[in-house]
Amino acid sequence: MRYLPHTPDDIASMLRAVGAKDLDGLFPTIPENCRRTGDMKLPEPLTEWELTAYLGALSERVAVSPEYKVFMGAGSYEHYIPQSVSFLLSRSEFVTAYTPYQPEMSQGTLQAIYEYQTMVARLLGMEVANASIYDGASALAEALLMAVRITRKKRVAVSSLVHPLYRRVVRTYFEPAGYELVELPFRKNGTTDLSPVDHMDGLAALAVQSPNFFGCIENLGEAAEKIHKNEGLFITSFTEPLAYGLLKSPGVQGADIACGEGQSFGIPQSFGGPVLGMFAGKMKYVRSMPGRLVGKTMDREGKEGFVLTLATREQHIRREKATSNICTNNSLCALTAAMYMASAGRTGMRELASINHDKAEYLKKELKKAGVGIPFDSPTFNEFVVEFPADFESTYRRLMEKRIVAGFPLASFYPELAGHYLFCVTETKTREDMDALVKEITP
Amino acid sequence: MKESLGTTGLILNEPLLWEKGKSGRCGISLPRHDVDPAPLDKDLTTEGPDLPDLSEVDVVRHYTRLSQWNFGVDSGMYPLGSCTMKYNPKINEKLANLKGFSGAHPLLPAHLSQGVLKLMFELEQFLAEITGMDAVTLQPAAGAHGELTGMMLIHAYHKKKGGHRSKIIVPDTAHGTNPASAALCGYRPVPVRSNEQGILSTGAVAELMDEDTAGIMVTNPNTLGLFEENIKKIAEIVHSKGGLVYCDGANMNAVMGIVSMGEIGVDVLHLNLHKTFSTPHGGGGPGSGPVCVRKHLIPFLPVPRIIEKNGAYALSSEFPESIGKLQAFYGNFGVMIKAYCYIRSMGPVNLRKASQLAVLNANYIKENLKKVFHLPYDRNCMHECVFSDKFQNAYKITTLDMVKRLMDYGFHPPTIYFPLVVSGAMMIEPTETESKETIDLFIDSLKAVANEAKENPDLLRQAPGRCKVTRLDEVSAARHPCLAG
Numbered sequence: 001m002r003y004l005p006h007t008p009d010d011i012a013s014m015l016r017a018v019g020a021k022d023l024d025g026l027f028p029t030i031p032e033n034c035r036r037t038g039d040m041k042l043p044e045p046l047t048e049w050e051l052t053a054y055l056g057a058l059s060e061r062v063a064v065s066p067e068y069k070v071f072m073g074a075g076s077y078e079h080y081i082p083q084s085v086s087f088l089l090s091r092s093e094f095v096t097a098y099t100p101y102q103p104e105m106s107q108g109t110l111q112a113i114y115e116y117q118t119m120v121a122r123l124l125g126m127e128v129a130n131a132s133i134y135d136g137a138s139a140l141a142e143a144l145l146m147a148v149r150i151t152r153k154k155r156v157a158v159s160s161l162v163h164p165l166y167r168r169v170v171r172t173y174f175e176p177a178g179y180e181l182v183e184l185p186f187r188k189n190g191t192t193d194l195s196p197v198d199h200m201d202g203l204a205a206l207a208v209q210s211p212n213f214f215g216c217i218e219n220l221g222e223a224a225e226k227i228h229k230n231e232g233l234f235i236t237s238f239t240e241p242l243a244y245g246l247l248k249s250p251g252v253q254g255a256d257i258a259c260g261e262g263q264s265f266g267i268p269q270s271f272g273g274p275v276l277g278m279f280a281g282k283m284k285y286v287r288s289m290p291g292r293l294v295g296k297t298m299d300r301e302g303k304e305g306f307v308l309t310l311a312t313r314e315q316h317i318r319r320e321k322a323t324s325n326i327c328t329n330n331s332l333c334a335l336t337a338a339m340y341m342a343s344a345g346r347t348g349m350r351e352l353a354s355i356n357h358d359k360a361e362y363l364k365k366e367l368k369k370a371g372v373g374i375p376f377d378s379p380t381f382n383e384f385v386v387e388f389p390a391d392f393e394s395t396y397r398r399l400m401e402k403r404i405v406a407g408f409p410l411a412s413f414y415p416e417l418a419g420h421y422l423f424c425v426t427e428t429k430t431r432e433d434m435d436a437l438v439k440e441i442t443p
Numbered sequence: 444m445k446e447s448l449g450t451t452g453l454i455l456n457e458p459l460l461w462e463k464g465k466s467g468r469c470g471i472s473l474p475r476h477d478v479d480p481a482p483l484d485k486d487l488t489t490e491g492p493d494l495p496d497l498s499e500v501d502v503v504r505h506y507t508r509l510s511q512w513n514f515g516v517d518s519g520m521y522p523l524g525s526c527t528m529k530y531n532p533k534i535n536e537k538l539a540n541l542k543g544f545s546g547a548h549p550l551l552p553a554h555l556s557q558g559v560l561k562l563m564f565e566l567e568q569f570l571a572e573i574t575g576m577d578a579v580t581l582q583p584a585a586g587a588h589g590e591l592t593g594m595m596l597i598h599a600y601h602k603k604k605g606g607h608r609s610k611i612i613v614p615d616t617a618h619g620t621n622p623a624s625a626a627l628c629g630y631r632p633v634p635v636r637s638n639e640q641g642i643l644s645t646g647a648v649a650e651l652m653d654e655d656t657a658g659i660m661v662t663n664p665n666t667l668g669l670f671e672e673n674i675k676k677i678a679e680i681v682h683s684k685g686g687l688v689y690c691d692g693a694n695m696n697a698v699m700g701i702v703s704m705g706e707i708g709v710d711v712l713h714l715n716l717h718k719t720f721s722t723p724h725g726g727g728g729p730g731s732g733p734v735c736v737r738k739h740l741i742p743f744l745p746v747p748r749i750i751e752k753n754g755a756y757a758l759s760s761e762f763p764e765s766i767g768k769l770q771a772f773y774g775n776f777g778v779m780i781k782a783y784c785y786i787r788s789m790g791p792v793n794l795r796k797a798s799q800l801a802v803l804n805a806n807y808i809k810e811n812l813k814k815v816f817h818l819p820y821d822r823n824c825m826h827e828c829v830f831s832d833k834f835q836n837a838y839k840i841t842t843l844d845m846v847k848r849l850m851d852y853g854f855h856p857p858t859i860y861f862p863l864v865v866s867g868a869m870m871i872e873p874t875e876t877e878s879k880e881t882i883d884l885f886i887d888s889l890k891a892v893a894n895e896a897k898e899n900p901d902l903l904r905q906a907p908g909r910c911k912v913t914r915l916d917e918v919s920a921a922r923h924p925c926l927a928g
Contacts, residue, residue, distance in 0.1 A: 001788075001789065001793045001796070003529075003530055003532060003721075003788075003789075003793075003797075003875075003876055004793065004796060004797060004800060004875060004876070005876065005877070005878035005879075006800055006803075006875075006878065006879065010878070010879040011800075011803065013879070014803050014804075014807045014879060015803065017807055017810055017811065018803070018806040018807055018809075018810050019810075020803075020806070023796070023799040023800075023803065024799075026799060026802045026803055026806060026823070027670075027701060027802065027823075027825075028823050029669065029670045029672055029822065029823050029825075030670050030672070030698075030701065030702060031672055031675070033675055034670075034672075034674065034675060034702055034706075034707045035701065035702065036575065036700060036701055036702055036703040036706070037703075037706075039700065039791055039792075039795075040572055040573055040699075040700050040791040040794065040795070041572055041791070042569055042572055042573070042786065042790060042791040042794070043787060043790065044790045044791075045787070045788055045789060045790030045792075045793060046787050046788060046790075048534050048788070051534065051538070051784060051787055051788055052534065052537075052538065054787070055538045055541060055562075055780070055784065056538075056541065057558075058543070058558035058559075058561060058562055059538075059541040059542065059543030059544050059558050060543055060558065061543070061556075061557040061558030061561075062543040062544065062546075062547045062551070062555065062556050062557070062558045062559055063547075063551055063555035063556070064542055064543055064546035064547055064548075065546060068555075070548055070551075072548055072550060074550055075549075075550075075771055075772075076548055076549050076550065076772070078546070078548070080472075080474065082470070082471045082472065082499075084470070084499050084502060084503055087503075088502075088503060088506045088507070088510075090536075091506065091507065091510035092515055092516075092517035092518075092531075092723075093510040093511065093513035093514065093515045093517070093518060094506075094510050094513060094515070094725070094726055095515065095517075095531070095536075095723045095725055095726075096515030096516040096517045096518075096521075096531050096723050096724070097513050097514060097515040097516075097521075097724065097725075097726040098521065098523055098526055098528060098724045098726070098727070098855075099724070099726065099727040099728075100726060100727065101523075101858075102846070102850070102855065102856050103912075103915050103917075104847065104850060104907050104910040104911070104912055104913070104914065104915065105513070105514040105850055105855060105856075105907075105910055106512075106513055106514065106726070107509075107512035107513070107910075107911050107912060108509035108510050108511065108512040108513035109509075109513055109726035109727070111457075111459070111509055111512070112506070112509050113726075113727075114459075114926075114927075114928070115459060115460050115928070117926055117927055118459075118461070118927040118928045119460075119492075119494055121927045122492055122493040122494060122927075123492040123494070127927070128926045128927055129926075129927070131727065132727075132728070134584035134585065134588060134728075134729075134770055135584070135770050135771050135772075136771060137768070137770055137771035138584070138588075138769070138770055145627075163771065165768060165771040165772070166771060168767055168768045169767070169768045169769065169770065169771060171767055172595070172745075172766055172767030172768050172769060173627070175595075175598075175766070175767065176594070176595055176598040176599075176627070176628040176629055177627065177628070177629050178629065217483075217487055244492060245491055245492060246483065246488050246489070246491070247483075247487055247488060247489070248487060248488065248489055249489070249492070252489075261771070268540075268545035268546065268777070269545070269546060269547060269548055269549065270539075270544065270545050270547065270775075270776050270777040271544070271547040271548075271549050271556070271559050271772065271773065271776040272549030272770075272771065272772025272773055272774075272776060273549075273584065273729070273770060273772055273773065273774055273775040273776050273777065273778075274584070274728075274729030274731075274775040274776075274777050274778060286924065286926070292727065293924070293926055294926070295920040295921070295924050295925050295926050296920070296925040296926075296928070297915050297916045297917065297919055297920035297925075298915070298916050298919070299912040299913040299914060299915050299916070300905075300913045300914055300916075301913055303912055303913070305911075305912040305915045306915075307915050307917050307920050309917065309920040309921050309924060309926075310921055310924060311921070312921070314619070315587070315618075315619035315620050315622075315623035316618075316619035316620075316861070317619070318619075318623075319619045319622040319623060319632070320622035320623055320625065320626040320631075320632045321626070322619070322623040322626075324623070325587045325588075325590065325591055325620050325623035325624040325626075325627055326585070326587055326588075327585065327586065327587045327618075327619075327620050328585035328586060328587065328715075328717065328724070328727060328728040328729075328730040329585070329727055329728045329729075330584070330725075330727075330728045330729040331725050331726045331727030331728045331729075332723075332725030332726060332727075332728065332729060333725075333728075333729055335725075335726065339502065339506060341494055342460050342470065342494070342495065342497055342502050342505070343470035343471045343497070343499065343502050344469070344470065344471050344494070345464065345468065345469055345470065345494050345495055345496035345497055346466070346490075346491040346492060346493065346494045346495075346496055347466075347467065347468070347469045347491070347496050348469040348470065348471045348473060348496075349491055349492060349494060350490065350491030350492075351469075351473055352471070352473065352474075353491075354476075354480070355473070355474055355476050357481070357483060358476065358478050358479070358480050358481050359477075359478055361478075361481035362478035362479070362481070365481075379483055379484060379487060400552070400555070405548075405551070405555075408550055427474040428474075430475075430477060431477040431478055
């Protein structure tokens with residue numbers, strides 16, 4: 001086996017050195033009644049070429065672009081990934097390193113993550129960002145737990161237009177600890193109804209997603225004001241970071257913690273993971289933050305360098321009193337996002353965001369023209385909700401046979417929205433793609 | 444000693460991104476703007492985030508230079524204890540990037556994602572077989588996430604049984620993530636000390652186990668690299684009081700095909716695909732932390748679960764007792780592909796051999812270095828061995844000094860100052876993918892360092908001398924945090 005370098009001679013001489021008769025003799029400390037009986041029932045080894053053929057065949061049984069036109073986002077977005085980013089990610093000095101516990105040998109990872117933290121903080125208008133959380137959903141759960149710790153209150157309000165799966169994750173994190181989650185309803189225009197917040201006592205935090213699950217841009221400033229009056233923290237969530245290439249940042253609008261999904265920044269969709277939990281906050285709360293942080297420092301010769309820092313928050317030092325149990329995070333995904341942000345820059349990010357917005361507006365307009373309902377009239381970014389007549393389901397299936405996924409049906413998450421579909425348009429869809437879609441929908 | 448691996452070479456300085464950028468450059472190919480502009484209300488927008496503008500060449504040079512300041516498994520031996528830094532096969536990287544996998548939208552209907560679902564379903568079965576457990580969830584994103592999932596499963600189990608339990612037993616050798624994960628579920632970790640042999644005694648567990656204790660979190664093999672010989676008895680004690688046994692499987696690399704976790708009394712176990720199953724660690728993730736359970740915990744597993752019917756695969760959330768979800772989607776699929784490829788490339792015989800060779804390498808290092816460094820538990824070890832700096836303290840040299848000097852010899856340091864029960868611990872895990880020649884050079888290098896500790900201790904205190912930077916000031920970094928530029 002090519003990954004196992006030991007020759008029979010090596011094994012023999014090493015066994016002699018350790019005083020064992022054979023390889024089975026290396027385990028005298030495992031009692032007989034703890035030994036496995038019988039071999040593992042696993043398939044026999046494949047050659048590199050057999051494996052490639054097998055995986056190739058499996059991968060062909062999945063609907064992906066360009067063969068399929070997928071007009072579906074809902075928390076996972078198809079964006080072009082620059083070849084330079086993919087290429088740089090094959091640098092195995094990044095890929096095959098561990099968490100940078102030994103900074104002198106890990107300056108590459110450390111500077112890159114410091115830069116990532118800085119760019120995320122700037123994108124979101126926050127003072128400090130961590131080195132990453134697993135995904136947007138777990139980032140929101142961690143943010144709410146952080147607010148519970150800071151305020152010592154055990155109840156949070158979360159918009160029902162926060163991604164439904166994110167809310168499910170928050171509930172899972174909250175259940176064993178016994179914290180309470182109250183959901184806020186949404187209004188006719190597709191944004192959160194914030195009015196209940198005024199009358200709620202003991203809120204640790206309010207969480208609002210913008211653009212929200214329906215693609216609508218929320219009034220974050222108003223939400224911030226309400227929850228701050230109520231002495232809770234304002235948490236903003238997002239699934240599409242590219243929106244902040246164009247939109248006012250959460251920080252400018254009063255967020256105490258801004259967190260969400262960073263997959264759009266150069267990370268493949270990969271059936272939902274690995275992706276990137278972005279997490280940023282105000283500096284005054286930094287010691288309550290979860291996750292790794294990289295800081296700048298000096299070496300003994302006065303040369304600038306970077307280290308993991310504020311470890312006294314973390315599990316390996318504080319154990320059960322840590323701010324989170326997180327250890328391995330999604331560092332390589334953070335590196336990817338950093339490469340992507342650096343490649344796009346202010347100029348590219350804003351232009352790309354505008355293209356996404358304009359294309360989605362084009363499809364919205366064309367669908368409207370074709371007589372399809374657009375139920376929510378709030379401004380949107382690159383996603384929006386469409387209301388079809390009840391018999392659309394058969395059209396939806398027919399389109400799939402034609403290799404078009406016409407949005408995401410909302411009824412499974414919002415039973416009251418039967419016949420409503422969430423559409424997404426990114427820069428990967430051309431005007432022709434959209435015209436073809438409209439034509440298919442309204443023959 | 445053969446010639447040292449460590450040498451000096453030209454690396455390049457590279458400023459921070461924003462010191463390099465120049466407004467007006469752009470490093471991506473912008474797609475065509477083939478529709479009319481439809482500007483948003485000015486109140487909602489800005490002129491774009493404050494990111495530096497760079498060309499594609501700028502970005503490529505930047506990250507290429509940074510990568511050259513790093514050390515990975517592909518650079519050399521990386522014997523971080525409990526981290527299992529084995530070789531990461533290249534074919535796995537290639538196959539994880541197949542368009543049908545990397546381009547898959549997670550909300551595709553089942554009939555459009557059969558290839559993905561089949562792979563995940565089979566991987567669950569393989570992991571169940573390797574661990575001897577009954578069912579697996581692939582959803583947790585990392586080891587600590589798996590621990591949290593496991594704790595939630597235990598919590599849900601006790602809740603269903605109608606009893607709330609407030610404590611959980613955690614050995615003093617446990618990873619810090621263990622008590623932190625337990626605390627997230629509202630459990631108070633009760634420490635149990637390991638005995639003079641470095642393992643848990645049945646008596647110590649029996650003394651603590653009661654009906655207010657949810658169970659025990661045990662790492663086996665433990666972080667001293669020792670097999671918990673009393674595990675079967677301990678499991679019986681815990682079970683007799685209605686508790687459950689959680690096993691941290693971070694060290695599974697020592698026992699594949701040798702121990703069946705299900706048979707020794709483990710109820711729930713997490714694996715680290717980025718350790719045992721060869722997926723790269725990425726400088727701190729992404730990992731993947733599948734959780735394997737025995738039958739009685741299956742109803743509580745996270746949703747959705749992958750189900751198979753007549754060769755067709757689907758995702759199902761029809762499990763009313765499920766704890767819920769740990770991530771928005773199904774876990775780190777991109778990592779799962781690599782672990783799947785590893786298992787299919789190795790087959791049952793080579794997986795078992797990998798564990799045997801990992802144990803052989805660790806014992807070989809232990810035997811060759813135990814005269815040079817203090818070995819607090821001189822017993823047969825599993826996949827790692829733990830030394831201390833006791834002998835070198837005589838020269839006012841610490842573990843930190845020694846491992847910094849080891850860098851100059853071209854090796855990544857082992858895990859240090861952990862486990863906490865060994866003062867000045869040096870925890871060495873070579874893994875099976877290091878050859879005898881590399882290990883011999885590693886042993887010679889550590890011997891040379893130990894010799895320098897005696898002869899020229901200042902050299903160690905000044906180390907490293909061949910890295911991009913000298914020793915960094917971690918204290919002032921924490922005292923005056925500068926976390927963004």
